[in-house]
Amino acid sequence: MSKKPKRIIEHALLEGIGPISAERLLALPENEWGLLRSAITDARRARPPAHVARCLMCSGPVFIQARAFRGFRLPYFAHFKGGDATCPWHTGETLHPDDARALQYGGAQESAAHRMLCEQIAELAAADGRCVSAEVSKYLPPTDNARGRYPDVLIVRRDTPKIAVEIQLSNTFQTEVSARCLHYEREGVGLLWVLYGLDLQADDLPQSFRDVVLRHRGNAFLLDDEAVTASHARRTLVLKCYLRGPDGRFETGRLVSLDDLTFSSKGPPYLEDRVTPGLLARGEAARETWRMALRGRSPDFSYADLRSPAFLTANEQLCGLVPGLRQWQAETFQGQWMFANLIAVVFSALSHANGTFRNYASRQDNVQALLNSKLPSENLQPFALIMQEILQRCGADDLLLGSVGTHLDRALALGDGNFVLYYEAPWSAIAVLLPELFDPLLRFELETLDALPAWARPKIAATAKSAVPPVHPAHQPQSLAENHGFAHHPG
Template sequence: MARQPVQRAEEKLKRIIEATLFEGGIGPVTARELVEMPEAEWGILRDRITDYRQGRPAGVVCRCVMCGDPVFIRARRKNGVPYPLFSHFQGGGLRCPWHHGANEHPERLREEQYSGQQESQTHRLLCEQIDTLAKLDTRYISSVVNAYRPPTESEHGRFPDVQVVWRDFPECVFEVQLSRTFQTEISARCTHYEREGVALAWVLFGFDPQRAELPQSFLDVIRRHRGNAFVIDRASVSASYAQRTIVFTCYLENADGGFDPPRLVRLDELTFPEEGLPYLDDRISSALIDRINRARRPCFDYLQSIEGVSYGVEVDSAERQRLLVELRAVASPLSSWETTKEHEESATLRLICCVFSLISEANRKPRIYGTKQPNVVAMLNTWLNSREEVQRCALIFEFLLRSTPLTHLLEGSLGKHIARAKSVMDGNLVLAGEPEWQILEHLVPEIFHRRVREQLRYLSKLPPWAEHEDLPNPSYEPSSLAI
C-alpha cells in the first residue's frame, strides 16, 4: 500500500518510544523501522498486539525496551496520511523517560460516539436491510438483529448487529460500521467470533474509495479482510434481490494504495478461512509475495545461467552484472571480509549458490548452481572443506538448515563439515547484521528476515520449504520459487 509517510527530521515526535521488543519470532523493532514499514506490515503488528490482550492465540506482546511495559501501535495522521508510533497502554510507562502522557480513555470516547445513544437510526436501518436480504436465500434458516448470542466456547456472549444461520453454509455475523470503531472493539469481536467458529463480516457504510483520508477504523477492518472492503449500497441491494442472496459491493486494494473499481460479490463467493475474516481476494498476502518475487527475479535469472556449470561463479555475464548491481543497492560493500572487489563478488555469489541449492533441495526440486557436484551435500561438503569464504558462512548454513525441512542434514556429514568450519573460522565467522545476512534477508526473507517470516506465518503463507516441520501448506504455491 502506498499511504506511507515521509517524516522529516524537524517533524520528529517528541518523547517517542524509540525501540521495542516483540516476544516470539519478531524480536526488536525501532521506531524508525516501524515508520519505514509498508502500511500493511505495521498494521498487522498493530492488530496482533491488540489481539493478544483479547486472548487470541495469534496475538503478540510488544514491550518498551526502556521500561519493559507493554506498548501498542497508535495510528496518527499527518497531512492526511496515517503513520505508526509506539505508545504505552493506559496506565503504563509512568516512570518511563519515553512516556508521552495519558491516552484518551476508550469509554469516554465511546460515550461521545452516538451523542449518548447506543445506536444511530441509520445503523439500525442497515442492519434490518441485511436481515431482509438474508431471508431471500433458500439456505436461510433464521436470523436476529441486535439480539444476545450466548457463548459456546467463550466466557461471555455478544450482541451482533445481524446474526444469520444458514443451511449448508457457515453461520454468519455481520457488523455494520458507519462511525468510529475502536481498534480494541474490532479486535474483541474478531477474536470472539473466531473462537465461536462463526464467520464475521464487517460491512462499511459511507465508504468512499476516492476519499483521501479514510477513517482508521475502516483501514483496520479492510486490512483484517485481507484488503477487501465490503459495502451495502443501492447497487448491492438491487443485485441481492435479483440473485436472491446477500450481495456486497466489494472494493479491492491495489498496489498503488487505492482501490480497484467496485465489483458485485455474492456472500458465497468469499473465502472463509479457519482463522481470520472472509475475503474475495487476498490482496495483503499477494502484495507481499509479489514484492518478494520481484526482489529475487535478478537472482533467479543469474542462477539459471549457471545451473550445473563448473566454476560458474567465475563466469562473467550480463545476468551476473545485473545481480551485482541489485545486491550493492542492498549492501555495499557486499562483504566485510574480502580484500578485493573480485573476491568480494565471487564470495557473495558462491554463498547465494549454496543457499539456493539448499532451498531447492528443501523445496523438493533439486538444483545445483555453479558446480557440477551431484547433489547439494557433496557441493557444500566440498566447498566447506576447501574455501574460506564458504567456511566463514557456516552460521548461515546452520541457521538455514534449522529453519527448513533439511534439519536432518545436520546429523550427517554436512553437519560435521559445518561444525568443523565453525571451529576453524572461530572469531572470523559472518555474524547476523553483516552484509551477507542483509543480502539474504533481501533475497530469502521467508527464512532470514524475521518480521517478514513471521508475517507470512501469520497469514498462513509461509511455504513448506521454509518451515522446520515438513508439513504441507496448500495455501502457498511452491512454483513461485521454481526457476
C-alpha cells in the same frame, strides 16, 4: 491541522523483533504498521493476554495510535490506559471504550440506523435458498470461548461455515475489532465487516475503518443502493467490494456475493489478497536475477557458468544493494566466484525445503548428497556459519540432525578465522536475498497473515530442536535486520 504530541515514546521493544524507533515506525508503509497495530492489540486480547510491545523507558505495554496529518496517517506508540504516568515518555490517558461509546450514542449501545441496516442485511441473506437462518443480534453460544457473542447478523447456510456480519457505521475501537476477530476465529465462524455511508474514492478513511479494511487484506465491503438492488435481483446477499491499491487508493467497486469470497482460517474473508503480495515482493525482486542465472547453468555445471553475463548481472545488482559485498569479493581470493557458488547451494537447499528439489550446484539427485559433497570443500567451508543459520531457520532444518550437521560441526570447529562472521558483507547480502528468514519484522507480519512461505518454516518438532547445534553467541547475526523479498517456489 493536528498537533504533534508533546511527548512521544521514542523507542519500543517488540517481542521477537527487537527495538523499533519512532522514526522507523513512521517510515513503514501503512499496511506494515497497520499489521503491527492489529497484532499488538490481538496479543493483549488473547488468552492468556500478552504484551508484545513495551516502552523502552518504563517497560510498560504500548500500542500503536494513528494521527491524521495533512492527508497522511502517522503512527506512533502510546501507553495503554493505566500506564506509568511518571514515565518521561508517557503520552497521557486514553478514553475508556465504554465512556467513548456512551458519548457516541448518547448512552445507547447502537444507533437506530445501525439496527435498520442489520435487519436489511438479514432480509437479503435470507432470500437465498441455501440460507437456513439469518438473525439479528442472536446469541451465538461459545464452543472455544468463555462466553458467546451477539453478532449484528448471524448467517447460517447449508454446507458452509457460519458467517457473522458486523456493521460499521462510525469509528469502532481497535480493541473491539480485535476482540471480535479473535473470538470468531477461535469459533471457526467467518467474520465479515460491512461498512456504510462512505465514499471510498473521496473520503479520508478514519483509522478504525482502515483497521477493518486491512484485516480484510485490503478489501472494503459496503452496502449501497446498487448492492441492495443486485441482492434483490440475485436473491442472495450482494455487497460492493473496493480493493485498495499499492498507492492506498481504492479501485472501482465490484459487486460480489458471499460465494465469491475466500474464507481463510486466519482473519476475515477477502475477494483478493492485496497485502501479502506486497510483503513478499521485496525478496522476490532481489532474487529474480539470481534465479534466472541459475536456471541457465550448463548441464555439466561448469565453473565458468558462475562468471557468465547472467551471474555477473545478478552479482552487480546485489552489490548495488549491499555496497560492502563488492569490497569483500575484491579482497577475498576468488570471492565473486565463491559467493556465486554459495548462492547455487543455498537456492538448491531452499528448493528442497519447498518440497521440489532442484540442484543448481551439482549433479547429485538429493540435497543430502549435494551438501555432503560441498560442505567439506574449501569453496563452501568459509560459509559454514551462514549455511547453518539458513538451515536452522528454513524448512530444511531436519538436515542438521544427520551427516550435514556433522560436516557443519567440523567446519565450525576450525575456528573464527576460517569462516565468514556475521558482521561481514556476505551476511548482509544473504539477508537482502532472504528477508523471509532474516528480517524479523517481515517474518512477524507474514506469520500474522499465515503467509510465511513453506520453505521459510522450520520443520523440526519443538521437542527435537535441542538436537540442533546452537550458534555461538559471538557468531549470532543480531544486526541483519537493521542492515536491511525466494518466491513461494524458490526454484
